[in-house]
Amino acid sequence: MIGAFCLFGMAALTCVDVIGRFFKHPIFGSVELVSFLGVIAIATTLSFTHEHKGHIGVELFVRKLSSRTRNIIDLCTGSITLALFAVVTWRMFDYSLKMKSSGELSMNLKLPEYIIIFLLACCFFIYCGTILSSIFQTLAKLGKR
Numbered sequence: 820m821i822g823a824f825c826l827f828g829m830a831a832l833t834c835v836d837v838i839g840r841f842f843k844h845p846i847f848g849s850v851e852l853v854s855f856l857g858v859i860a861i862a863t864t865l866s867f868t869h870e871h872k873g874h875i876g877v878e879l880f881v882r883k884l885s886s887r888t889r890n891i892i893d894l895c896t897g898s899i900t901l902a903l904f905a906v907v908t909w910r911m912f913d914y915s916l917k918m919k920s921s922g923e924l925s926m927n928l929k930l931p932e933y934i935i936i937f938l939l940a941c942c943f944f945i946y947c948g949t950i951l952s953s954i955f956q957t958l959a960k961l962g963k964r
Contacts, residue, residue, distance in 0.1 A: 825860035862942035911940035
């Protein structure tokens, strides 16, 4: 729902900004707001998309393999993805703390950027939990056979 709200906000803000530019009154900082909303939209929908297997995948070859082999491939890709996003999550938390201590603000609106980075790191943490859950589900499938 948060991601959908952000997408709606991006579209509405862009429309109002374009109309405002036509009348020589653009919205100051609209580019920053749209990019912040875009980050939030993507970050908040990662776990949902993973849970519903909505990510793009190349299944042309994999679809022809046995169920066990597909599960092993899922386990390998899930483990690699978990390792990658665990490192990214850790580094994003660290980066948000560095941004907070430096006091860096966005260029136009002077908004604290560390809040967006921290929110992104939190969403990545939740995403790691979703990946871990799917790894356990795949292990359970492999254990039944």
